[in-house]
Amino acid sequence: MNEFTNTRxxxxxDPTMHVWGWEIPVYLFMGGVVAGIMIxxxxxxxxxxxxxxxTAMALMPWVAxxxxxxxxxxxxxxxxxxxxxxxxxxxxKLTSPMSWGAxxxxxxxxxxxxLAWLTTPEAxxxxxxxxxxRIPFVGGVxxxxxxxxxxxxxxxxxxxxxxxxxxxxxxxTMAARPLWNxxxxxxxxxxxxxxxxxxxxxxxxxxxxxxxxxGRADMGLILVELxxxxxxxxxxxxxxxxxxxxxxxxxxxxxxxxFWTLVVALGLLAPLFGEWMEFKHDAVPGKGTAVLVLLGxxxxxxxxxxxxxxxxxxxxxxxx
Amino acid sequence: xxxxxxxMAIDTVTCVGCAACVVGCKxxxxxxxxxxxDWIYTLLEGQYPTVRMTIQSExxxxxxxxxxxxxxxxxxxxxGPGGSVQVNPSKCSGCKACITACxxxxxxxxPQSGAAEKCTFCMHRLEAGTPTTSCQEVCPTKSIxxxxxxxxxxxxxxxxxxxxxxxxxxxxGTKPKHFxxx
Numbered sequence: 001m002n003e004f005t006n007t008r009x010x011x012x013x014d015p016t017m018h019v020w021g022w023e024i025p026v027y028l029f030m031g032g033v034v035a036g037i038m039i040x041x042x043x044x045x046x047x048x049x050x051x052x053x054x055t056a057m058a059l060m061p062w063v064a065x066x067x068x069x070x071x072x073x074x075x076x077x078x079x080x081x082x083x084x085x086x087x088x089x090x091x092x093k094l095t096s097p098m099s100w101g102a103x104x105x106x107x108x109x110x111x112x113x114x115l116a117w118l119t120t121p122e123a124x125x126x127x128x129x130x131x132x133x134r135i136p137f138v139g140g141v142x143x144x145x146x147x148x149x150x151x152x153x154x155x156x157x158x159x160x161x162x163x164x165x166x167x168x169x170x171x172x173t174m175a176a177r178p179l180w181n182x183x184x185x186x187x188x189x190x191x192x193x194x195x196x197x198x199x200x201x202x203x204x205x206x207x208x209x210x211x212x213x214x215g216r217a218d219m220g221l222i223l224v225e226l227x228x229x230x231x232x233x234x235x236x237x238x239x240x241x242x243x244x245x246x247x248x249x250x251x252x253x254x255x256x257x258x259f260w261t262l263v264v265a266l267g268l269l270a271p272l273f274g275e276w277m278e279f280k281h282d283a284v285p286g287k288g289t290a291v292l293v294l295l296g297x298x299x300x301x302x303x304x305x306x307x308x309x310x311x312x313x314x315x316x317x318x319x320x
Numbered sequence: 321x322x323x324x325x326x327x328m329a330i331d332t333v334t335c336v337g338c339a340a341c342v343v344g345c346k347x348x349x350x351x352x353x354x355x356x357x358d359w360i361y362t363l364l365e366g367q368y369p370t371v372r373m374t375i376q377s378e379x380x381x382x383x384x385x386x387x388x389x390x391x392x393x394x395x396x397x398x399x400g401p402g403g404s405v406q407v408n409p410s411k412c413s414g415c416k417a418c419i420t421a422c423x424x425x426x427x428x429x430x431p432q433s434g435a436a437e438k439c440t441f442c443m444h445r446l447e448a449g450t451p452t453t454s455c456q457e458v459c460p461t462k463s464i465x466x467x468x469x470x471x472x473x474x475x476x477x478x479x480x481x482x483x484x485x486x487x488x489x490x491x492x493g494t495k496p497k498h499f500x501x502x
Contacts, residue, residue: 001367007339008359008378010428017425019416080414081434087394087411098393098417175387175492176423240491313423313489 017309023078025301028167029196030071032189032297034064035167036197038112038160040214045119045153056204058119061156063200064112072105097170104162111155114145118152164190171308178239178246179308184232191228192297195221199271199293208284215275215285218293222272229264246311255307263303267296325470326402326441327497328453329479330377331463337362337375341455341464345379348442348454352431357439358455377455377464380405380426380439381488381496388418388427388436397436401443402468403497409435423492441466469497 012019041061044053052058076082089106093099117125133139145152168189171180198218202211236247250259274289337360345351345358358379365372386405389397397418400406407418412435419427419436430437442453456464467476485499 001365003364005362006359007342007361008356008425010355010425011431013419013425013428017420019419019429078415079434080416080429081412082414084394084411084413084434087396087413091393091395093393093395095390096393096417098391098415102393170417173391174421175494176421242491309420312425313492 017312018306020305020309021078022302023074025298025305027071027075027078028189028301028305029298030067030074031163031167032193032301033196033200033294034067034071034108034112035160035164035190035193036195037061037067037200038064038108038156038163038197039194040197040201040217041115041119042153042156042160045115045149045156053119054205054207054210055121056206057201057210058121059116059124060201060204061112061116061119064116064156065109068105068108068112097166097173101163101166101170104159104166107155107159108163111152111159114141115149115152115156117142118145118149160193161190164193167193171304174308176313177308177311178236178242178313179249179311180304181243181246182232182235184228184235188225188228188232189301191221191225192300195225196294196297199290199297202285202290203287211285215278215289218285218289219272219275219279222268222275222293226264226268226272229268242311242313245314246308249307249311253307254310255303258299259303259307262299263296266292267299271296323470324402324468325497326382326404326466327469327476327480327499328379328382328441328456329465329476329485329499329501331461331465331479331501332374332376333501334461335375335377335459335463336461337377338460340458340460341377344454344458345439348445349440351437355428355430355437357426357437376488376500378424378426378488379455379498380422381424381494381498382439382441384495384497385493387421387423387494391417391421393417400440401446402441404441404443405438406440406443407436407438409433409437412436423489423494424496 008014037060044057076085079085088099088102092103165186168185172182172185174180195218198214198221202214233247236243249255271289271292275285278285339360342356342358342360346356349357351357358377361376361378363374382405384403389399389405393415394411394413396408396411398406398408414429414434414436416429427436427438445453453466456466465476465479467474469477471477479501480499483501485501487496487499
């Protein structure tokens with residue numbers, strides 16, 4: 001029989017680590033939706049040709065700066081010394097995914113706002129143009145953007161992908177938390193971000209053709225996400241003792257029920273089935289599956305952030 | 321290899337787990353109430369009468385390949401004098417990446433400053449010319465060794481040469497500089 005005691009009882013560290021609260025999964029979810037919207041809006045812009053999008057689709061890039069601001073606000077709330085946040089922007093640390101993220105977030109703003117301005121219908125733009133032009137430099141910047149839609153769309157794709165991947169890499173590079181410690185977390189968060197981005201778009205009044213395209217794309221994204229989740233679990237299950245121990249939180253451990261019902265069943269399999277039925281019967285995708293995808297994406301990040309913190313290296317003593 | 325490389329060793333044979341090191345550290349470093357930078361981990365194995373107890377005084381391992389330094393986005397966590405791992409509280413935003421990155425759970429947030437905090441190897445004492453750490457100073461069984469690992473003549477180098485030792489969680493790959501003598 002082994003029994004251990006520890007005199008340490010540091011707040012939020014013992015008995016299980018819980019230093020990252022609700023702010024982090026909320027930020028990761030909003031960042032994922034923004035990543036998805038930026039990539040999908042960029043692709044749509046490049047492929048649209050002369051086809052005119054619905055007003056909701058044309059305005060969609062505006063969601064990126066709004067959501068990323070909200071997400072960054074939550075991230076800021078999580079800081080223990082929020083008035084030192086500017087320290088992020090005095091340096092760039094090559095080895096710190098969080099440092100990469102801070103700079104990627106800064107790039108998201110100009111790219112998404114300028115693309116949003118370009119895709120906004122002229123009738124709406126006309127209402128704001130005069131006021132905007134009174135602000136110094138704005139006229140020059142808007143003129144610059146006018147002929148560069150293709151470049152801006154590509155920048156949205158690149159920055160969206162960077163944003164989606166970094167949120168996963170941030171957790172995936174933590175060797176101390178074996179549940180997170182997988183290179184697959186980057187692609188997992190990217191694909192989940194794309195899927196939730198598509199689902200978010202489906203909540204608005206889009207053209208039938210746009211809905212069908214998003215529904216079809218989401219089916220593929222969910223399949224890829226399921227594959228990555230499976231590979232991630234295989235990686236942990238065939239890893240060392242720490243990895244196996246970490247995976248057990250999803251197989252019989254405290255997060256088993258939540259993960260399999262909220263993430264896998266309701267968040268992935270149910271919407272996949274719904275989208276497949278819509279596709280098979282040539283129906284226009286509704287909002288039901290979209291809501292499920294969004295809930296699943298949120299649950300995935302919520303569970304991963306909390307479950308991951310609770311995992312660690314086996315405190316076995318290498319005696320004898 | 322002429323640079324100073326600080327390390328610490330705990331004699332698990334003579335350590336009785338009295339926790340004087342924990343109290344000594346709190347007094348010396350003014351650690352916030354209910355928090356500690358070092359702690360006593362006790363493992364009891366077997367069943368009476370064949371039992372074996374191992375007592376470890378634990379703290380930051382001042383890893384050579386410290387993940388807390390790697391993940392820090394502001395440069396607050398850094399390698400300090402003698403390869404020790406230090407925190408610059410004025411640069412720390414309290415993002416807590418270093419806390420989740422540490423396999424030893426050695427860090428916490430100081431409730432007053434909001435900055436990450438942990439063992440400093442009593443660098444303020446060393447810089448003032450006192451060659452011992454406070455935990456070492458108060459240990460009644462003299463179970464704590466501290467010194468320059470690069471100096472073959474130092475007490476810690478000698479004891480690591482003469483005795484068998486282990487480090488904690490070596491598979492985490494952080495190259496800890498905190499040793500346990502058996």
